[in-house]
Amino acid sequence: MTTSNREVDVAAAALPRAAFIERSHQRSAGLGLSRDARLAVEPMVRSDLTLARERNRRLYLHAAPVMHMLFEQIRNTDSMIVLTDAAGTVLHSVGDDDFLARADKVALAPGANWAEHSMGTNAVGTALFEGTATLVHGPEHFIHANSFLTCSAAPIFDPRGNMLGVLDVSGDQRSYHQHTMGLVRMSARMIENHWLSDDCNNRLRLHFHSRAEFIGTLLEGILVVGADGRLLGANRGALDQLGLSGAALRAQTLSGLLGTTTAAIYDHFRMPMSAPMQLKLLSGQGVYVSARFDWPSRPVVAGLGLAGDEVERQVVEEIAPAAEPCDDDARSANSGSSGGCKLSGLQYLRTGDAQVEVLVGKVQRVLDRDIPLLILGETGTGKELLARAVHVDSKRARQPFVAVNCASIPETLIEAELFGYEDGAFTGARRKGAVGRILQANGGTLFLDEIGDMPQPLQARLLRVLQERSVTPLGSNKSIAVDIAVFCATHRNLREMIAAQTFREDLYYRLNGLAVRLPALRERSDLEAIVRRILLTERPHDPPTLSAKVRQLFQCYSWPGNIRQLANVLRTAAVMSAGEAQINCSHLSDDFLEEAQAQLGQCISLQLAAVDVPLSPVAEGADRQGVTADESSPVPQCHSTPFKPSGERQAIDASFLNPLVFESCPPHELAMRSTQTAVLGGYTPVPQHTLEQAEIDMIRKVLAAVGGNVSAASKQLGISRNTIYRKLLKNVGESVEKI
Numbered sequence: 159m160t161t162s163n164r165e166v167d168v169a170a171a172a173l174p175r176a177a178f179i180e181r182s183h184q185r186s187a188g189l190g191l192s193r194d195a196r197l198a199v200e201p202m203v204r205s206d207l208t209l210a211r212e213r214n215r216r217l218y219l220h221a222a223p224v225m226h227m228l229f230e231q232i233r234n235t236d237s238m239i240v241l242t243d244a245a246g247t248v249l250h251s252v253g254d255d256d257f258l259a260r261a262d263k264v265a266l267a268p269g270a271n272w273a274e275h276s277m278g279t280n281a282v283g284t285a286l287f288e289g290t291a292t293l294v295h296g297p298e299h300f301i302h303a304n305s306f307l308t309c310s311a312a313p314i315f316d317p318r319g320n321m322l323g324v325l326d327v328s329g330d331q332r333s334y335h336q337h338t339m340g341l342v343r344m345s346a347r348m349i350e351n352h353w354l355s356d357d358c359n360n361r362l363r364l365h366f367h368s369r370a371e372f373i374g375t376l377l378e379g380i381l382v383v384g385a386d387g388r389l390l391g392a393n394r395g396a397l398d399q400l401g402l403s404g405a406a407l408r409a410q411t412l413s414g415l416l417g418t419t420t421a422a423i424y425d426h427f428r429m430p431m432s433a434p435m436q437l438k439l440l441s442g443q444g445v446y447v448s449a450r451f452d453w454p455s456r457p458v459v460a461g462l463g464l465a466g467d468e469v470e471r472q473v474v475e476e477i478a479p480a481a482e483p484c485d486d487d488a489r490s491a492n493s494g495s496s497g498g499c500k501l502s503g504l505q506y507l508r509t510g511d512a513q514v515e516v517l518v519g520k521v522q523r524v525l526d527r528d529i530p531l532l533i534l535g536e537t538g539t540g541k542e543l544l545a546r547a548v549h550v551d552s553k554r555a556r557q558p559f560v561a562v563n564c565a566s567i568p569e570t571l572i573e574a575e576l577f578g579y580e581d582g583a584f585t586g587a588r589r590k591g592a593v594g595r596i597l598q599a600n601g602g603t604l605f606l607d608e609i610g611d612m613p614q615p616l617q618a619r620l621l622r623v624l625q626e627r628s629v630t631p632l633g634s635n636k637s638i639a640v641d642i643a644v645f646c647a648t649h650r651n652l653r654e655m656i657a658a659q660t661f662r663e664d665l666y667y668r669l670n671g672l673a674v675r676l677p678a679l680r681e682r683s684d685l686e687a688i689v690r691r692i693l694l695t696e697r698p699h700d701p702p703t704l705s706a707k708v709r710q711l712f713q714c715y716s717w718p719g720n721i722r723q724l725a726n727v728l729r730t731a732a733v734m735s736a737g738e739a740q741i742n743c744s745h746l747s748d749d750f751l752e753e754a755q756a757q758l759g760q761c762i763s764l765q766l767a768a769v770d771v772p773l774s775p776v777a778e779g780a781d782r783q784g785v786t787a788d789e790s791s792p793v794p795q796c797h798s799t800p801f802k803p804s805g806e807r808q809a810i811d812a813s814f815l816n817p818l819v820f821e822s823c824p825p826h827e828l829a830m831r832s833t834q835t836a837v838l839g840g841y842t843p844v845p846q847h848t849l850e851q852a853e854i855d856m857i858r859k860v861l862a863a864v865g866g867n868v869s870a871a872s873k874q875l876g877i878s879r880n881t882i883y884r885k886l887l888k889n890v891g892e893s894v895e896k897i
């Protein structure tokens with residue numbers, strides 16, 4: 159096709175789209191964007207991009223093979239494929255090198271946000287707003303700098319109608335081809351169908367179409383049916399044929415929609431190679447239906463000799479204990495891990511750390527008691543995983559778990575996202591309105607992550623929802639009753655926010671039925687167990703072990719990104735070491751290795767200062783590059799000395815075992831208290847430095863007794879590894895000189 163033909167085609171295709179594009183332009187102008195804006199969009203910092211990718215890992219796992227296939231179709235056409243999350247942030251892109259470089263200049267690259275509020279009218283952002291496949295060609299882009307692009311984007315939905323992200327093909331506008339939109343649409347459907355099969359592969363799935371020959375193609379409808387006949391999910395083909403939204407579908411039953419029961423279906427498909435059933439939709443439209451059920455362990459076939467209700471009852475009983483919720487289930491909690499161990503509630507979190515044990519015990523006591531949970535902890539410590547685990551163990555497990563990250567949704571959109579809206583409730587609202595996240599969670603659990611970032615006016619609305627147990631969508635005057643468990647998480651100090659009047663005290667008390675704090679990874683004693691588990695997930699058939707050097711690096715590293723960071727490091731290492739039994743330093747990425755080596759050096763000098771062992775050349779970090787390291791070199795170990803049973807402990811003055819004495823009371827106050835006690839009781843005052851020095855001496859003694867094993871020392875002293883490092887660091891100059 160010549161360029162001029164293409165232009166004609168675009169113009170023809172554009173006619174019915176003119177109003178659609180115009181509406182988007184009005185929204186963009188309403189957002190205060192300028193068409194002449196110079197694109198100085200800052201892509202997000204690397205760690206935020208890593209976080210966004212981590213959160214959307216499952217989407218990427220399903221999208222990657224489809225993107226690869228799509229790339230084969232568009233290779234050498236001056237174009238690229240883009241995958242964004244539901245907020246419009248570009249997660250991944252693949253394309254022709256020259257074009258990728260051009261796209262980079264207008265920030266069409268990983269980390270940049272292409273929602274309408276950032277970039278004005280563009281295929282990704284407009285598809286996100288409209289919830290529909292969108293072509294934006296050349297000057298239709300709101301920002302002139304983007305006019306060299308032609309972009310075809312299709313949203314990707316999960317089986318319950320929630321938007322997961324957008325798939326887009328962008329290219330030089332001169333290379334526009336009308337088939338691109340079709341390809342993108344089909345590809346988005348393929349991703350959705352993969353997602354659906356992965357979610358529900360142990361459920362009854364009905365594949366249907368009004369034409370029998372379309373069953374098994376991308377146009378077929380797929381319905382997922384629970385053992386009790388409730389509809390759990392559907393692909394886009396099904397929603398289109400049924401004329402229903404994802405949320406409306408969940409209110410339906412199989413008999414209501416197709417006039418049949420699961421028992422009748424099992425009965426019909428008892429024989430292999432059974433012909434499709436002929437059924438009627440509510441609209442009266444006849445459809446052909448075929449069924450699939452790959453039950454997990456005990457096949458339902460065992461019950462197929464029975465008939466009618468008896469079969470259904472038996473199916474419910476057989477499947478119920480093993481079944482997991484269809485949507486946000488264990489696998490999504492595992493964030494797309496490609497196999498390996500599955501989350502099975504709170505038990506999954508028990509990997510031997512005493513603080514976590516106590517936490518799990520507390521949480522188990524309030525399970526199903528309608529007590530809101532407030533989960534505190536640094537980023538990546540597993541707050542969301544804990545919330546999901548509680549959900550999985552609760553009686554709401556078969557209902558949705560809906561997670562909302564209050565920090566990642568633009569402030570202007572949080573209200574609509576949470577409460578939903580009616581048709582035309584505000585400029586830019588999707589045409590058919592949208593069900594808010596609170597309603598989507600109905601019957602199940604709503605997890606509000608980063609609750610400290612919730613704008614204040616919304617705090618008041620949320621409080622009302624919690625008090626009145628009902629929600630009123632934007633633009634509506636009808637309130638809808640909701641039954642949800644609410645869990646929140648934050649890494650912020652909410653009490654400080656209350657004092658600063660940025661967080662409502664009444665909401666805080668409403669959300670804080672039970673507050674639990676997940677320890678930072680550096681404070682945990684079960685690092686090795688977590689490492690084993692992650693490696694088993696990454697390489698289920700041949701989980702590698704860590705070399706002694708890598709173990710030592712891991713033990714001494716401070717893990718600011720906590721388990722998320724550990725999982726990322728291990729994921730890369732597991733791939734790099736494919737085919738090998740052990741992960742060594744050469745399998746770690748350079749930036750991590752440099753940082754970890756530096757911390758190891760510090761850690762070793764602290765321990766040596768404490769136990770009076772001369773530094774060996776290896777310990778001083780001869781292996782800064784890590785690649786040529788002799789992994790078995792006799793380096794001083796941070797953690798490798800086995801922890802001695804308590805019977806072998808040295809006698810320790812009880813006052814030194816209580817960290818609170820030292821943690822909560824500044825030394826000058828301790829000294830003052832000692833002085834007061836002395837005056838009152840007639841004892842000799844204890845000078846301040848004696849207390850501090852005694853504490854250091856005790857730490858050093860215990861460290862020496864356990865061969866410099868900081869973990870074992872932290873257990874014996876009852877203080878965290880970090881506290882040990884902090885206290886030794888403070889005194890290191892002095893200690894080293896004295897030794």
Ligand SMILES: Nc1ncnc2c1ncn2[C@@H]1O[C@H](COP(=O)(O)OP(=O)(O)OP(=O)(O)O)[C@@H](O)[C@H]1O
Pocket residue numbers: 212491492493506507535536537538539540541542543544607647649688691692721722725
């Ligand atoms: N105990 C654990 N065992 C194995 N993996 C874990 C564990 N806890 C958390 N993870 C993994 O670490 C990553 C981060 O967990 P999660 O998202 O729950 O942390 P978070 O505290 O909610 O983070 P953020 O505050 O940034 O939202 C996830 O990939 C999760 O699967």
